[in-house]
Amino acid sequence: MSDSIEKLKAAFAGESQANRRYLAYAKKADEEGLGQVARLFRAAAAAETVHAHNHMRVAGEIGMTVSNLDEAVSGETYEYTKMYPEFLDIARKEKNKQAEWSFNVANEVEKIHAGLFKAALEAVKNSQKLPDVDYYVCKVCGNTVENAAPDACPICGAPAAQFKKIK
Numbered sequence: 521m522s523d524s525i526e527k528l529k530a531a532f533a534g535e536s537q538a539n540r541r542y543l544a545y546a547k548k549a550d551e552e553g554l555g556q557v558a559r560l561f562r563a564a565a566a567a568e569t570v571h572a573h574n575h576m577r578v579a580g581e582i583g584m585t586v587s588n589l590d591e592a593v594s595g596e597t598y599e600y601t602k603m604y605p606e607f608l609d610i611a612r613k614e615k616n617k618q619a620e621w622s623f624n625v626a627n628e629v630e631k632i633h634a635g636l637f638k639a640a641l642e643a644v645k646n647s648q649k650l651p652d653v654d655y656y657v658c659k660v661c662g663n664t665v666e667n668a669a670p671d672a673c674p675i676c677g678a679p680a681a682q683f684k685k686i687k
């Protein structure tokens with residue numbers, strides 16, 4: 521890998537993190553009644569997304585959807601088969617209950633994502649149309665479900681009102 525490509529990937533990682541960080545800070549600023557600061561954080565977050573996508577594109581990391589789905593399946597599978605199990609072990613050893621909860625719900629949801637992406641990959645490979653369903657995401661744990669929000673999230677127990685319909 522050339523140095524430029526390596527740095528594009530590093531910059532993509534950094535800008536991606538800055539985007540999520542600023543969105544979290546914006547939410548906090550809103551809670552504190554600091555609406556203008558919240559908007560500034562959201563503006564910068566949007567700009568970091570532009571930077572992240574530029575770096576990703578120039579690094580050649582955006583393929584056709586069929587290969588992007590393949591990459592998504594690999595990424596999610598790595599997370600629930602290797603990364604999160606290892607992180608969970610560490611959290612349990614250190615008796616860090618909150619870290620254990622955070623890793624555990626993510627781990628459970630990555631399994632669901634891997635399954636959804638696998639099905640989509642098969643459909644795209646076979647030139648089949650994916651069924652026309654709505655997706656709902658749990659604001660507490662990220663659980664991702666098709667069709668309708670469940671009465672209670674099967675992963676974290678949150679009520680249906682905590683599910684956000686994805687446009």
Ligand SMILES: [Fe+2]
Pocket residue numbers: 596629630633
């Ligand atoms: Fe995921």
Ligand SMILES: [Fe+2]
Pocket residue numbers: 658659660661662663673674675676677678
């Ligand atoms: Fe949930």
